[in-house]
Amino acid sequence: MTKSATLVSVEEYLRTSYDPDVDYVDGVLEGRNLGEFEHSDLQTEIAFWVRQRYRAKGLNAFVELRAQVSPTRFRVPDVVITQGKRPKGGVLTVPPVAVIEVLSPEDRMSRVQKRIEDYLKLGARYCWLIDPQSRRAWSYSTAGAFEIKDLILRGENPEFAIPLPEIFAAMDEMTEG
Secondary structure (H helix, E strand, O other): OOEOOOOOOHHHHHHOOOOOOOEEEOOEEEOOOOOOHHHHHHHHHHHHHHHHHHHHHOEEEEEOOOEEEEOOEEEOOOEEEEEOOOOOOOOEOOOOOEEEEEOOOOOOHHHHHHHHHHHHHHOOOEEEEEEOOOOEEEEEEOOEEEEOOOOEEEEOOOOEEEEHHHHHHHHHHOOOO
């Protein structure tokens, strides 16, 4: 998770492909922690759950889709849930229904909090943070944060639910010993 020393223009960021993709914060490229099985599995299972069960309600889920949170800030959330048809273009610019961030062991809460604040400024209705190691989850809003004790991520308009215990069970089935 390194920052580049050189400022990069928005135009250069948007026309460059990074592997893995990076956040763009006021001209600075910020790496993201990812690449572990639990992190990847959790992203995939959540996106699959939403697409399989809620597409008929107009919801869709994308993994690691760039989102423009301000004119000079682009974030790459782990999972983003949108409503309606997929917007044209390669970057999400409209408020999403929900943004889900999955903690990696190297994540620092101060950096995660800045990302969540950006998603809320973009207009995300729900911002959820999941720790796959401890199997805990939190909900964030402009009013504050709370732990989701029953581990069910719930949304309205349209109504939907993502039961993390079922997601974790699916992940466990695919894990050796």
